[in-house]
Amino acid sequence: xxxxxxxxxxxxxxxxxxxxxxxxxxxxxxxxxxxxxxxxxxxxxxxxxxxxxxxxxxxxxxxxxxxxxxxxxxxxxxxxxxxxxxxxxxxxxxxxxxxxxxxxxxxxxxxxxxxxxxxxxxxxxxxxxxxxxxxxxxxxxxxxxxxxxxxxxxxxxxxxxxxxxxxxxxxxxxxxxxxxxxxxxxxxxxxxxxxxxxxxxxxxxxxxxxxxxxxxxxxxxxxxxxxxxxxxx
Numbered sequence: 001x002x003x004x005x006x007x008x009x010x011x012x013x014x015x016x017x018x019x020x021x022x023x024x025x026x027x028x029x030x031x032x033x034x035x036x037x038x039x040x041x042x043x044x045x046x047x048x049x050x051x052x053x054x055x056x057x058x059x060x061x062x063x064x065x066x067x068x069x070x071x072x073x074x075x076x077x078x079x080x081x082x083x084x085x086x087x088x089x090x091x092x093x094x095x096x097x098x099x100x101x102x103x104x105x106x107x108x109x110x111x112x113x114x115x116x117x118x119x120x121x122x123x124x125x126x127x128x129x130x131x132x133x134x135x136x137x138x139x140x141x142x143x144x145x146x147x148x149x150x151x152x153x154x155x156x157x158x159x160x161x162x163x164x165x166x167x168x169x170x171x172x173x174x175x176x177x178x179x180x181x182x183x184x185x186x187x188x189x190x191x192x193x194x195x196x197x198x199x200x201x202x203x204x205x206x207x208x209x210x211x212x213x214x215x216x217x218x219x220x221x222x223x224x225x226x227x228x229x230x231x232x233x
Contacts, residue, residue: 036210053164
């Protein structure tokens with residue numbers, strides 16, 4: 001049987017003292033190894049949902065569990081974000097004064113790895129995303145596609161089993177978008193990662209094993225996709 005990674009029941013999130021209801025009682029379950037695409041119009045709650053899964057924000061109502069434990073009540077949310085979750089954003093969020101290999105090491109500062117181990121791990125990940133020859137380049141010397149590849153390598157730095165991606169191709173041209181998505185899909189399959197990806201691109205959504213559609217802070221559809229399947233556990 002598949003193991004539940006995230007489960008939400010009646011999840012709510014409000015802003016501006018309740019004037020903005022970003023999530024209005026979302027119910028969902030995401031299992032180990034699934035690739036779930038979250039789609040819907042701007043402002044429907046997609047990114048808010050992802051932020052709650054990543055403990056970047058807290059729900060105002062309902063229950064949200066990670067592997068059976070209440071996510072908001074985990075004893076060390078910083079450790080959860082650093083060790084359990086990998087993030088990829090539309091904006092690459094690379095430090096401009098750090099080289100590619102230094103940017104990839106940033107999440108590893110939360111671990112007990114030695115300096116040598118961090119460098120070796122970062123180099124191996126950059127090699128895995130096709131940037132083995134660009135280790136010591138600064139972000140300004142990398143193309144948009146290369147910068148997102150660095151961000152992908154960084155998201156895998158601590159061997160996280162869950163990857164949260166918010167419009168990861170939004171700042172890329174169509175060719176780089178295709179290459180980056182191919183890379184994410186390949187790495188997800190190779191490393192048995194659970195992937196939750198927010199996107200406006202229905203072509204990207206069709207690559208997922210499931211598509212959750214949101215509207216006005218609610219989940220209005222949750223359907224299996226034919227092309228991809230969860231990784232068996």
